Amino acid sequence: MFTGLVEGIGTVISTEPDGPGIVLSISPQSGMDDLESVEIGDSISINGCCLTVIQNDGESLWFQAGSETLSKTNLGEFEVGTSVNLERSLRPTDRMGGHFVQGHIDGTGIIEAIETEGEWVNMWFRVPQQLTGQMVEKGSVAVDGISLTLVNVESERFSIALIPHTLEVTTLGRRRVGDRVNIETDIVGKYMEKMLTGAVK
Template identity: 70%
Template sequence: MFTGLVEGLATVESVIENGPGVDIAINPSGHLDEIESTKIGDSIAINGCCLTVIRIEQPQADQSLWVFQAGSETLSKTNLGTFKPGTAVNLERSLRPTDRMGGHFVQGHVDAIGHVDAVETEGEWTNIWFKVPAALTRQMVPKGSVTVDGVSLTLVNVEAERFSVALIPHTLEVTTLGNRSVGETVNIETDIIGKYMEKMLTGITEKDSAN
């Protein structure tokens, strides 16, 4: 479980094919506190996608690399398949029971890939529209929550196949969203509450139809 509050930016060090998937090495050095406390088996959200640390490498005395595996299902549903050495990513370690819940409950289970549809600048703020499948917008409401590349955001406008968010200067500075351009892909996870509500209402509708 995560909060969608990105802890820091990191860099993809390498992407190596491994069967139907890939091994992804991430260099978090200098961007996260307590890097040394991370261990094999830990869950880390990379651009909002929950992955497991399978190996920790130390090519240099002052450098640690976290290695993850992403299978074909993950590569088909997320933008991890676009990663290459040098790609900047958002990182968040899993939520601890004593942590503050500043964002919203994020599972790290990406629902679909979205695309940047428009970028509108208003002074130091930026409004971004994301185009997504209509199945996802049915689970969204204005002022509700959504996760974009692992960042917990508040929905501003919701249309049939797209939604918008307003990004403050801090978010633009400390996440990858400040560098997104029209057409680029992002990982989308809708609020778990919206998923359950849609499931419940669909079940009620189907029951009424059957009667």
């Protein structure tokens, strides 16, 4: 479980095929400097996707991502030098500043528009209607692992307003129109949809 409050940004050092999946090596560049505290088996959110640490060489963390993960996320697009958002899993004593983020990506979206208002940015995302059906205006959504408040929700797109701090400490400040991002809707919305519709996937 995560909060969606990004701890830092990391850089992809290597990505290698591993059967139907890949092995990733990521070096934290800011906010997660204490790698000695990261143990094998720990869960780390990478662009919102929960992955397990399989190796820690003191400079980089190593992860495996399977075919299911690659089909639902943007991890398969990673290249050497790609910047990613990082967050360690939530501890019982941590403050809950964002919202409950599972690290289970529901799908991806495409950045459709970036509108600048001074130092602020309004960003629009095009997503499948299945995902917007689990969103409400002023509710929560995780985009590349970042807990954000929904401003507008339409049939197949939604918008968020980004403050300068978020743009500075996450990868969203480096994103461009056409980029693909990971989307996780609020778990509360999923349960409500299930109760109201009785839908079984």
